[in-house]
Amino acid sequence: MTQTYRIASIPGDGIGPEVVAEARTVLDAVLASEGARADYADYDLGARRWHATGETLPDSVLEELRGVDAILLGAVGDPSVPSGVLERGLLLRLRFELDHYVNLRPSKLFAGATTPLAGSPQIDFVVVREGTEGPYVGNGGAIRVGTPHEVANEVSVNTAYGVERVVRDAFARAQRRERKHLTLVHKNNVLVHAGHLWARTVAAVAPEFPDVTTDYLHVDAATIFLVTKPERFDVIVTDNLFGDILTDLAAAVTGGIGLAASGNVNPDRTTPSMFEPVHGSAPDIAGTGVADPTAAILSTALLLDHLGLSAAAARVEAAVEADLAARGPAPRSTREVGEAVLARLQG
Amino acid sequence: MTQTYRIASIPGDGIGPEVVAEARTVLDAVLASEGARADYADYDLGARRWHATGETLPDSVLEELRGVDAILLGAVGDPSVPSGVLERGLLLRLRFELDHYVNLRPSKLFAGATTPLAGSPQIDFVVVREGTEGPYVGNGGAIRVGTPHEVANEVSVNTAYGVERVVRDAFARAQRRERKHLTLVHKNNVLVHAGHLWARTVAAVAPEFPDVTTDYLHVDAATIFLVTKPERFDVIVTDNLFGDILTDLAAAVTGGIGLAASGNVNPDRTTPSMFEPVHGSAPDIAGTGVADPTAAILSTALLLDHLGLSAAAARVEAAVEADLAARGPAPRSTREVGEAVLARLQG
Ligand SMILES: CC(C)[C@H](C(=O)O)[C@@H](O)C(=O)O
Numbered sequence: 001m002t003q004t005y006r007i008a009s010i011p012g013d014g015i016g017p018e019v020v021a022e023a024r025t026v027l028d029a030v031l032a033s034e035g036a037r038a039d040y041a042d043y044d045l046g047a048r049r050w051h052a053t054g055e056t057l058p059d060s061v062l063e064e065l066r067g068v069d070a071i072l073l074g075a076v077g078d079p080s081v082p083s084g085v086l087e088r089g090l091l092l093r094l095r096f097e098l099d100h101y102v103n104l105r106p107s108k109l110f111a112g113a114t115t116p117l118a119g120s121p122q123i124d125f126v127v128v129r130e131g132t133e134g135p136y137v138g139n140g141g142a143i144r145v146g147t148p149h150e151v152a153n154e155v156s157v158n159t160a161y162g163v164e165r166v167v168r169d170a171f172a173r174a175q176r177r178e179r180k181h182l183t184l185v186h187k188n189n190v191l192v193h194a195g196h197l198w199a200r201t202v203a204a205v206a207p208e209f210p211d212v213t214t215d216y217l218h219v220d221a222a223t224i225f226l227v228t229k230p231e232r233f234d235v236i237v238t239d240n241l242f243g244d245i246l247t248d249l250a251a252a253v254t255g256g257i258g259l260a261a262s263g264n265v266n267p268d269r270t271t272p273s274m275f276e277p278v279h280g281s282a283p284d285i286a287g288t289g290v291a292d293p294t295a296a297i298l299s300t301a302l303l304l305d306h307l308g309l310s311a312a313a314a315r316v317e318a319a320v321e322a323d324l325a326a327r328g329p330a331p332r333s334t335r336e337v338g339e340a341v342l343a344r345l346q347g
Numbered sequence: 348m349t350q351t352y353r354i355a356s357i358p359g360d361g362i363g364p365e366v367v368a369e370a371r372t373v374l375d376a377v378l379a380s381e382g383a384r385a386d387y388a389d390y391d392l393g394a395r396r397w398h399a400t401g402e403t404l405p406d407s408v409l410e411e412l413r414g415v416d417a418i419l420l421g422a423v424g425d426p427s428v429p430s431g432v433l434e435r436g437l438l439l440r441l442r443f444e445l446d447h448y449v450n451l452r453p454s455k456l457f458a459g460a461t462t463p464l465a466g467s468p469q470i471d472f473v474v475v476r477e478g479t480e481g482p483y484v485g486n487g488g489a490i491r492v493g494t495p496h497e498v499a500n501e502v503s504v505n506t507a508y509g510v511e512r513v514v515r516d517a518f519a520r521a522q523r524r525e526r527k528h529l530t531l532v533h534k535n536n537v538l539v540h541a542g543h544l545w546a547r548t549v550a551a552v553a554p555e556f557p558d559v560t561t562d563y564l565h566v567d568a569a570t571i572f573l574v575t576k577p578e579r580f581d582v583i584v585t586d587n588l589f590g591d592i593l594t595d596l597a598a599a600v601t602g603g604i605g606l607a608a609s610g611n612v613n614p615d616r617t618t619p620s621m622f623e624p625v626h627g628s629a630p631d632i633a634g635t636g637v638a639d640p641t642a643a644i645l646s647t648a649l650l651l652d653h654l655g656l657s658a659a660a661a662r663v664e665a666a667v668e669a670d671l672a673a674r675g676p677a678p679r680s681t682r683e684v685g686e687a688v689l690a691r692l693q694g
């Protein structure tokens with residue numbers, strides 16, 4: 001009997017559909033060779049739907065999504081839509097409603113990837129970015145908008161409940177890794193209330209993981225180490241906004257945003273988790289067939305791992321690694337990269 | 348007649364006193380050769396004072412400081428003091444009380460400086476970081492602290508008044524530069540209220556500076572460009588927290604935090620401005636005489652420039668540049684670097 005996984009596919013905007021197409025081809029192939037298959041439900045959420053109907057994420061769609069095994073997302077955002085409408089109304093709404101409190105972002109410098117750093121350091125860490133709190137909660141507002149007396153506030157909300165669960169997840173991930181080291185990144189010398197909650201929580205959870213070592217860095221200092229000494233990092237746990245910033249920088253030093261995968265994970269499995277490349281919709285190159293689908297393909301490895309198919313996940317990662325190591329200097333199309341990874345997978 | 352400038356000296360914690368000593372020697376020398384002198388008022392603010400008296404910045408000291416021509420600060424923060432006490436009570440209190448709304452942070456890759464980036468790109472930009480608003484306002488709080496029901500909030504406050512004045516200053520600085528390009532950095536797809544205020548303000552002020560071109564980057568994307576294409580930046584204007592993060596990264600790619608100078612400037616000159624290295628108190632190397640005083644010395648160049656002594660400022664910068672270009676691979680002591688710069692200045 002063939003095991004069937006129900007996967008919601010949300011290609012989204014810009015290059016999203018192009019990279020999701022390649023990711024699905026790879027996912028189908030690896031599932032087939034495991035004697036399994038994906039049954040996709042397609043959702044045309046994003047700019048087109050918003051222009052047509054004014055909807056970003058209808059409640060009925062959200063209810064349907066709750067029933068799938070996992071979600072594969074391309075990218076969200078388009079210059080024809082006011083900044084924030086799709087990001088808040090679709091992408092962040094999914095992360096918040098589905099309680100994706102672990103935003104998992106591995107950073108590994110594969111052989112063959114091009115880092116802007118001199119001397120090609122060894123880089124292999126994972127960022128556990130909190131996904132449901134912090135400055136992302138949408139708790140802002142403004143008065144006297146458009147007048148010289150406008151005041152615009154944004155509130156970062158942080159709870160012991162929310163911080164503790166993501167910190168515990170990060171400790172557990174660190175414990176499963178070779179170096180077993182966890183770095184908390186925050187800005188507790190300025191954001192003293194939120195920052196001290198994070199620091200106290202790490203200290204409180206640490207005794208449960210006696211073999212995991214910990215340290216602390218302010219977010220500004222962390223950006224320095226990411227370019228001068230990235231090999232110092234093993235697992236980073238940090239808040240939603242700092243995680244957003246650090247993972248783009250981490251992607252840049254490990255070969256670029258075209259390679260960076262992510263998972264929006266609910267470790268409690270009460271809702272489906274969602275996998276997406278870290279990159280955005282890149283409207284400037286959308287439709288030209290040059291977007292790198294590697295990040296989307298690697299995101300399917302995270303998806304497979306989350307579904308318990310860790311051997312399949314490892315095969316996808318190995319195929320990408322082999323492809324990167326062997327690729328020539330000539331630019332390749334989206335389709336060419338997809339086909340090359342597929343060939344490695346099947347070869 | 349000798350022109351005398353009244354300079355408040357706040358060496359502060361850790362390596363602060365060591366680097367301020369060298370900076371003062373250089374400042375004295377360059378002033379003397381301009382037929383001027385500095386009259387220093389010394390303030391022992393920082394960890395020692397806090398332990399002795401519980402004071403961070405007494406009101407009486409703040410009143411005295413209002414009367415000086417400029418403030419030279421070393422570094423603030425010590426592991427023996429809870430994180431945030433000195434940062435918020437002393438450093439940030441000075442920036443806020445003295446209305447230092449322009450936190451000026453030039454980033455230039457000097458010949459001889461070592462960048463972690465491959466290919467040594469051309470880097471010469473300046474970050475205009477807002478200094479009196481945003482998440483730094485100290486408008487946070489927490490309830491049920493230490494219980495599983497703790498909630499810790501931090502409020503970012505942004506006003507049309509505060510954003511407009513710093514944006515106008517950034518435009519004016521861009522207009523005085525060769526490339527005349529201004530990049531707004533924010534996160535307006537998530538922090539929509541604050542972000543849109545910033546974006547609208549840049550759009551509203553732009554017509555006053557028709558020869559300045561502008562663009563916008565999300566903060567996460569900006570960190571990517573800082574390592575993959577730093578030469579794209581000319582002037583960056585951004586909020587207090589994003590500016591904090593970007594300028595540490597900018598320092599890292601232009602030779603390290605040991606070289607990065609900053610000015611906390613009140614362009615309206617209703618209060619004295621304050622000049623300090625971007626680096627912190629570095630307690631791990633305090634007292635060992637190995638801290639690099641270059642950032643503090645370059646901060647005196649910003650101080651001189653602010654006092655209208657632009658030729659003297661240029662001489663300090665040229666002396667540092669010559670020293671960096673000629674330095675050998677051997678590590679130098681704080682004193683040796685100070686003396687080498689002094690020799691260049693007088694040679
Ligand atoms: C598109 C945007 C809302 C999103 C974020 O800020 O989380 C993106 O930058 C990311 O990192 O996934």
Ligand SMILES: CC(C)[C@H](C(=O)O)[C@@H](O)C(=O)O
Binds near residue numbers: 189438
């Ligand atoms: C010490 C700290 C409060 C300060 C800041 O966050 O502004 C420092 O990092 C800086 O950049 O000057």
